Amino acid sequence: MTAENQLVPEKAELGGKRLGMVVEGSLSMGLKVRLDRSTFVEDMSVGRYVTIRGQKDYFLGMVTGIELGAADDRLASSPLDAADPFIVEAVAGSATYGLLHVMPQVKLGRRAIDLTEGAKPVKTVPAHFSAVWESSQRDIELVFGKEDERRFYLGTPLDMETQVCLDLVELTKRSNGVFGKSGTGKTFLTRLLLIGILQKGAAVNLVFDMHSEYGWEGRSETNYKVKGLKQLFPSKTAILTLDEESTRRRKVSPDGVVKIGYGEIEPEDIELLRQTLNLTEPSVQAVYQFSREFGRDGWLSGLLARRTEEETAELLARLNVHESTYRNLLRGMERLRRLPFLVDEASHLPVQRIMEYLDRGVNVVLEFGRVTSPESYILVANMLTRRIHEQYVERTEMALGEGRQPPRPLVITLEEAHRFLSHEVAEQTIFGRIAREMRKYNVTLLVIDQRPSGIDEEVMSQLGTKITCLLDNERDIDSVLTGVAGKSELKGVLARLESKQQALIFGHAVPVPVVIRTREYGSADSYRGLGVAHGADAKRRSGEDAREVWEG
Amino acid sequence: MTGAIAEPSRVGEVVEASTASFVAQCYELHQPPPLGSLVRTRAGSIMIYAIVFNARTGSIEPGRRPIARGQEEEEEGDIFKSNPQITKLLRTDFEAVVVGYRDELLHQYLPPAPGHIHSFVHICEKKEVEEFSGRLDFLDIILESKILLGVDELVGASLRYASGAHADPRAFLVEAGRALASSLGGDLHRLNSLLKRLK
Ligand SMILES: Nc1ncnc2c1ncn2[C@@H]1O[C@H](COP(=O)(O)OP(=O)(O)OP(=O)(O)O)[C@@H](O)[C@H]1O
Ligand SMILES: [Mg+2]
Numbered sequence: 001m002t003a004e005n006q007l008v009p010e011k012a013e014l015g016g017k018r019l020g021m022v023v024e025g026s027l028s029m030g031l032k033v034r035l036d037r038s039t040f041v042e043d044m045s046v047g048r049y050v051t052i053r054g055q056k057d058y059f060l061g062m063v064t065g066i067e068l069g070a071a072d073d074r075l076a077s078s079p080l081d082a083a084d085p086f087i088v089e090a091v092a093g094s095a096t097y098g099l100l101h102v103m104p105q106v107k108l109g110r111r112a113i114d115l116t117e118g119a120k121p122v123k124t125v126p127a128h129f130s131a132v133w134e135s136s137q138r139d140i141e142l143v144f145g146k147e148d149e150r151r152f153y154l155g156t157p158l159d160m161e162t163q164v165c166l167d168l169v170e171l172t173k174r175s176n177g178v179f180g181k182s183g184t185g186k187t188f189l190t191r192l193l194l195i196g197i198l199q200k201g202a203a204v205n206l207v208f209d210m211h212s213e214y215g216w217e218g219r220s221e222t223n224y225k226v227k228g229l230k231q232l233f234p235s236k237t238a239i240l241t242l243d244e245e246s247t248r249r250r251k252v253s254p255d256g257v258v259k260i261g262y263g264e265i266e267p268e269d270i271e272l273l274r275q276t277l278n279l280t281e282p283s284v285q286a287v288y289q290f291s292r293e294f295g296r297d298g299w300l301s302g303l304l305a306r307r308t309e310e311e312t313a314e315l316l317a318r319l320n321v322h323e324s325t326y327r328n329l330l331r332g333m334e335r336l337r338r339l340p341f342l343v344d345e346a347s348h349l350p351v352q353r354i355m356e357y358l359d360r361g362v363n364v365v366l367e368f369g370r371v372t373s374p375e376s377y378i379l380v381a382n383m384l385t386r387r388i389h390e391q392y393v394e395r396t397e398m399a400l401g402e403g404r405q406p407p408r409p410l411v412i413t414l415e416e417a418h419r420f421l422s423h424e425v426a427e428q429t430i431f432g433r434i435a436r437e438m439r440k441y442n443v444t445l446l447v448i449d450q451r452p453s454g455i456d457e458e459v460m461s462q463l464g465t466k467i468t469c470l471l472d473n474e475r476d477i478d479s480v481l482t483g484v485a486g487k488s489e490l491k492g493v494l495a496r497l498e499s500k501q502q503a504l505i506f507g508h509a510v511p512v513p514v515v516i517r518t519r520e521y522g523s524a525d526s527y528r529g530l531g532v533a534h535g536a537d538a539k540r541r542s543g544e545d546a547r548e549v550w551e552g
Numbered sequence: 553m554t555g556a557i558a559e560p561s562r563v564g565e566v567v568e569a570s571t572a573s574f575v576a577q578c579y580e581l582h583q584p585p586p587l588g589s590l591v592r593t594r595a596g597s598i599m600i601y602a603i604v605f606n607a608r609t610g611s612i613e614p615g616r617r618p619i620a621r622g623q624e625e626e627e628e629g630d631i632f633k634s635n636p637q638i639t640k641l642l643r644t645d646f647e648a649v650v651v652g653y654r655d656e657l658l659h660q661y662l663p664p665a666p667g668h669i670h671s672f673v674h675i676c677e678k679k680e681v682e683e684f685s686g687r688l689d690f691l692d693i694i695l696e697s698k699i700l701l702g703v704d705e706l707v708g709a710s711l712r713y714a715s716g717a718h719a720d721p722r723a724f725l726v727e728a729g730r731a732l733a734s735s736l737g738g739d740l741h742r743l744n745s746l747l748k749r750l751k
Contacts, residue, residue, distance in 0.1 A: 070740075
């Protein structure tokens, strides 16, 4: 037997303790594991990992269900003296016992050589009586790797201290989603992802920060402050704001203030706002007529210009627009006009400025301050993204033609994503398009939402990796899990996550679905961990920023 | 209740032997080993272990029953003083169910051959009880034995007795309870009543 074929010594993997043994199983339905009597059933939790030591191979599996079993099915009409602790102690584990349902997810080799090859898909089931153990650190590392220049430590598996790492380079190759009902930890998790993407240099971020919580200080529910990107990585982050006053009041000095000129608003932007502004279909069509009349950058000023009644009547007649349609459109546009960041000038949009930041690898956070109305959020995010995407398309195509370096990969983070990606609008919005075209032009989305069922099915199916905190609405759970292998088992797992700081991750960037307890964020320790927990090179690139903040 | 382990001693001789059990006559009238205690007897090169049940005292001649003699006496003990011959007319026997044997090793299954008539029977010493009851396979032999006395009574008695040989009697009984639960898990009613006898 060569060294490579030698079995890994049992001792090296004794990370934990034996939990039980396999008593039943099938590839499609998973395994039933009878718990040893030394394993207390209440210590088990759905979503945790176990390692099944088959005779030839080891398997990593997720606990997807827990059950109580009894050798005598008359237990329900119990003749057992359950008040007697002696009797209860004696029968636990034999006459009565706990059962785990386990979904084997990957095969881990047992031989030394397998360790270098990593995990393989499961094509069989472990034999009867295979022992089931707590997974060891080695098992988890074999599957998720260690933190390195691509992988970022995002959390720990349930009931374990080992790190689950996410390959962020792989992650950002597609659009991804962070889901979970309100208050489950989406924003905290996203902060970590953004930091990871920044530290690993996987992409540059553009964040539409609707609630002003990513750039500078955010608050936790218990009201302690947590740091934003700019505080941790000042030279790698630019904060732009739509509401300078609010930003300054929070003692943040923005790197720029965003104003939007009337001329910047294009008919396509209005289409997206149809529902929000209560526009009728003919009104949206009328926008195109006005734009033919006054030009693409003059139509809004033209529409809103003062006119006498006769002039109006004459204009409407010429454009063949109905009076009621006109009123409807005007009402909607008046609402836009009240947006504080809109100015009656042709051009103001800081697209060039943002592009310069992104080109230099500086992450851009756009704060909305107090202007959190849906119309402003939709309008601004959509307008900016459309134009930035245009530039990316142009540059990627040029780069292709001229054999040059394509632009830096860009991740656009979008809270309340269903506003841009609902079934009704996903077809038309730039966001729907980005989600569908994957990384063709080096732009992907990180969508964050508490009601994933509000997002277009096709877009959902395009998301490469989904990270989902607790969801309790059946439709939301279904929409997140559509098309996933082992859906019904994962459903049980998802519905039983803790209400905070736990997430189920599955898809492209992880070899197997995994439940994590999200890494702590917000304590001094957590910043320190983020500052030093990466390779020497990466440390030089971004760690200095972090050190300034928590040492200074 | 968990009893103390009886003093090791030679208590009698085998007077009837079969593979699964034997009958021994006690040397002392009214002094059988306790119910459930572990005894041993030699059969050639092997040592047979058995658990005591069903002790009885009666006339040495089958069919002749002792007659009452105490009408004129003050105390029960005086009967024996006045009639010293009756201790010779009475005998105490006990039965023991064979639960294992030792050749080089200790086995908890039936020996290849039964015990020998007139072999001495000893009460095992504490260390032997502890060693023997360190494994619980013998419980299944008792559970399946065809003895007249209630089998479950004997299981309970033997375990209570053996528990006295262990440093932590309760832990021993819990362990034994678990062994019973895995043998009798399909019959919770019986298990429950058996477990109650272990305390
Ligand atoms: N990784 C974490 N580290 C520390 N605290 C956390 C973490 N994740 C969640 N929390 C706690 O949970 C609370 C809610 O988290 P968060 O604000 O991220 O929820 P959310 O899903 O974004 O909610 P909403 O939908 O309302 O925006 C936080 O205020 C914090 O107290
Ligand atoms: Mg949030």
